[in-house]
Amino acid sequence: MTERLRLTNAVIKYGDSAAVNDVSLTANAGDMIFITGANGSGKSTLIKAIAGLLPLSSGTVERTARMSYVPQYEEADRDFPARAGEIVLTGTQHPGKLFCTRSDRERADSAMKALGVYELAGNQISSLSGGQMRRIMLARAICGKPELLLLDEPCAGLDAHSHEILFGVLRNMLAGGCAVVMVTHDISDIDGIPEGRIIRISAGRIIRQ
Ligand SMILES: Nc1ncnc2c1ncn2[C@@H]1O[C@H](COP(=O)(O)OP(=O)(O)O)[C@@H](O)[C@H]1O
Ligand SMILES: [Mg+2]
Structure with missing residues (x-):
């Protein structure tokens, strides 16, 4: 399996406080990974660090150079x-x-x-x-x-039809060997989506895979 992402023992701090604490994950070609958790649990911080937009305080990230990142909507100008x-x-x-x-x-x-x-x-x-x-x-x-697609809350504000279109597009990307990491605070976004691994974070730590 071709590896697209390997995050090892990542710690990400704002000032002195760690928003992400000792998180490790890997994604291979064709993997779909969902990251869920409550508001403020560290999802956006984690995906920004994977994208290379925030430095790790400790730990390492290795990823393919062909990567696309879509920020949470509120951050677009x-x-x-x-x-x-x-x-x-x-x-x-x-x-x-x-x-x-x-x-x-x-x-x-x-x-x-x-x-x-x-x-x-x-x-x-x-x-x-x-x-x-x-x-x-x-x-x-x-x-x-991209060989690695990073999506921060892509389902917020999408109607049911657009949601279906999105997952159709993602399935095509996965079939073509892209790895997708998608952040969502709302688990119902991925109801009925059988494929994929769900990682739940709370206060910056993985609490369930
Ligand atoms: N730029 C920042 N400076 C300081 N603290 C931040 C910043 N961005 C996020 N945080 C804090 O880090 C924690 C995780 O935030 P975030 O990653 O945005 O969570 P989520 O995306 O899961 O809602 C929160 O406590 C938040 O207040
Ligand atoms: Mg967020």
Whole structure:
């Protein structure tokens, strides 16, 4: 099995207090991992550290370079003047790559089609609803063809139909060898989703796998 992520004994502190305490987890190609827990239990801190956006106070993280991270919706800057399609297209770029090619555009278009937001491509992001914006950010994340996809509360604000679309897209990514780590505070988001491993955290520690 190709390993996509290995987090070992991770401790993440804000000041002196540890928001994540001694957490270890691994994800292989095709693995679906759900991280659940109450508000404030350390889920967002954990997934940001996996993404490399927060330093570990101790422990190690090893991950594939091809990674996409979708922050919790509340953290997106909705006032930035850009069209939805432009935001999606940035998902095809990486450091050292200067231009968008035709195949980048095709990938961005097909990602928007897969998430049912293709017709929103020309709209300013400030005009989108919460659920639409979330799907645009997901389209941006998948068109970079990640091997590791990190999602922080992707289901919040999605209606039942969009929820089904999301899990359809995730199943395709998993079948293609992507590993998905998804944070959700609401266990009912993953009701009826048979595949996947559930990790429950409380006060920054894993209490159940
Ligand atoms: N930037 C920050 N500075 C200080 N404390 C923070 C910061 N972000 C989160 N925390 C604290 O860390 C803990 C975990 O927060 P968070 O990871 O956002 O939890 P969750 O995503 O599970 O709701 C909470 O006690 C929260 O108040
Ligand atoms: Mg959070």
